[in-house]
Amino acid sequence: MTANRPKVLLVEDTRALAETYRAYLEPQDVEVLIAPDCASALEAVEEACPSVIVIDVNLPDGNGLDLMRDIKRRRAACEVVLVTGQASVKMAVEAMREGAYDFIMKPFSAERLRVTLRNALDRVCMAHRIEELAAEADESEEPDRLAGMIGRSRAMRTVYRILHNAAPTNATIFITGESGTGKELCAAAIHGMSRRAKGPMITINCAAIPKGMLESEIFGHGRGAFTGAVSDRLGAMLSADGGTLFLDEICEMDLELQSKMLRVLQERSVQRVGEDAVRPVDVRIVCATNRNPQVEVEEGRFREDLFYRLHVVPVELPPLREREDDVLLIAREFLAAFSAEDDKRFRSFSESCEQALLACDWPGNIRQLQNAIRRAVVLNDGEVMDETMLPALVREAARAVVAPLATLQSAGAPPIVDAEPSGLSARHAIEPLETVIRRTIERAIEQCGGNIPRAAQALRVSPSTIYRRIQMWSERETGDAPSS
Structure with missing residues (x-):
């Protein structure tokens, strides 16, 4: 039924070309609409909500690239394909950066248009599905x-x-x-x-x-x-x-x-x-x-x-650094597998070892984590793996972000900015966002007894995010400190 078919809007001022493109798309299960200029295209976008819009760059009342920008500003749930007979690499790159799905040079074959349209429709469907999945992710x-x-x-x-x-x-x-x-x-x-x-x-x-x-x-x-x-x-x-x-x-x-x-x-x-x-x-x-x-x-x-x-x-x-506490899940899996393979007794990590695993940025991602646990298992034995058993590079990377915490806490963690914007009373003063973030993080750490992973879980962020902010604040204060 037509109501269930995706809509494709062709913005082309030459009627013969528009009808040619429509004929190209006849084998596709889509409803094709035609607009001869920018004004009628914007009306069609509002009324018909097309999934894909194919725009000729040269239009009688404007530029196709500007029309695409206008459509993108309206946050229309669609993909845009630009068509032109006089393209340059600079124009193509600009179009892609501005959000065009594809950039087609005239003349083009029916197959080129069909493939582009099919892929663009798949992208739209997948984008809708990803939004639904993201919305459901926290609820299930x-x-x-x-x-x-x-x-x-x-x-x-x-x-x-x-x-x-x-x-x-x-x-x-x-x-x-x-x-x-x-x-x-x-x-x-x-x-x-x-x-x-x-x-x-x-x-x-x-x-x-x-x-x-x-x-x-x-x-x-x-x-x-x-x-x-x-x-x-x-x-x-x-x-x-x-x-x-x-x-x-x-x-x-x-x-x-x-x-x-x-x-x-x-x-x-x-x-x-x-x-x-x-x-x-x-x-x-x-x-x-x-x-x-x-x-x-x-x-x-x-x-x-x-x-x-x-x-x-x-x-x-x-990357592993953006996956919250997944590093511990994966590390425990490796620990169990390698311990069984090498007939070792390891069953768990110490708290300090888990803190180090969470604090490390893991530039080599899962492969680096796998090698670190493998090496620690091969060279050590015991019921519990301690931080000292981890490779030196991992320990040093962890210390680089963990060590500043004690310094900041002992210094009382003064606010980054105390100045009040001129013209605002104390009651209505606006605090810098970084100050609010810092106070929130420090309060969470204090309420969790200094346990950063627990504080990160309460704040719904990755522990490595907190570690990096602590390091940033420490470096900023060290850099701002007057020299003797």
């Missing part, structure tokens, strides 16, 4: 793990819910996150929760394979295709037929190979190196990178069309 009890992933922080609960909804589909998933945040584990969870779980999961690390060999690794080759090709090679894409292909560090793939990958995704078929035959393939793509893919696109290292083909369902894995 969530598991502290999912398919091997561990954590109960709000950030991880949101990740779990995205995976729960996206994994059973065939949508391409693009995972981003710092090194060590668990992108490969996330990809395995997606495969395990999908309808393809009984099929193969093939992993290719694009950064670990020499560029000259990567094409053969992904697409395969025939015997004699090049020097050293003494036998046929099926390749990762065909090996993953009926299952999932995980392309880790995909931003390391060179531009020529990206072009071939785009063609494979569009045609759903593979031509092995050195062969004329084209083989159909049914594979779901999950990819990951520790870079910012949009920056890679802007700087010309990653094809824009491939990015939008892959970036259908984005999953951002948070």
Whole structure:
């Protein structure tokens, strides 16, 4: 029924072009609306609430980029695609920074418009779903793990819910996150929760394979295709037929190979190196990178069309420092596993050890935490792991944020700013926000008997957030102190 179909608004002053675009979109299950200028487009946005708006940059009563800014200011729940016949790299980058979903150069094919529209609609649906999940996150009890992933922080609960909804589909998933945040584990969870779980999961690390060999690794080759090709090679894409292909560090793939990958995704078929035959393939793509893919696109290292083909369902894995007390959940899991593996007696962490684990920023994320616990288990033994058993780098990082607490508390923690804004009475004086934050944190620590993790839980923030603020206040006061 029309009422349930997503609406697409075409803002194009040339009627023939508008009708051409409408014809391009006929195979899609969408309702297409047309507006010839900025004024009628804004009316349509208010009345019809379109999911995607395709805007020509040159309009009779204004500029398409300005129209997009106006739409974004109204917080319309839609994605905007800009179309132009005279684009520059500067204009494209500006459009993306201003919030455009895509930037299409005229002339373009029907398939280009359909793919962009389909991905934009998927983004809108996913954004709505993420908002619903975030709203529900604090109101429902969530598991502290999912398919091997561990954590109960709000950030991880949101990740779990995205995976729960996206994994059973065939949508391409693009995972981003710092090194060590668990992108490969996330990809395995997606495969395990999908309808393809009984099929193969093939992993290719694009950064670990020499560029000259990567094409053969992904697409395969025939015997004699090049020097050293003494036998046929099926390749990762065909090996993953009926299952999932995980392309880790995909931003390391060179531009020529990206072009071939785009063609494979569009045609759903593979031509092995050195062969004329084209083989159909049914594979779901999950990819990951520790870079910012949009920056890679802007700087010309990653094809824009491939990015939008892959970036259908984005999953951002948070760094460990932003995951509240998940570090303790994960550390306990490692402690139990490594103790059993090495026949050690460890059962728990001391309070000082937990404080150190929470205070550390873990720049290497879960991989660094895993190595720290592994080393501590190998070199020590006992029922309880103490802070002194942790690697020196972890202890030093923890002390850098824990030590200033005693200094601040012994000094009475004077307010950062005492000055009252001129013209305001004491009764109505406005305090600087930093002063209010500091007083609230210090009061919570005092009421929790100096236990920072407990204070952080009461304030609903990460313990590392409190530790970093304590360090900042200490450094500020040390820097402001008069020299003798």
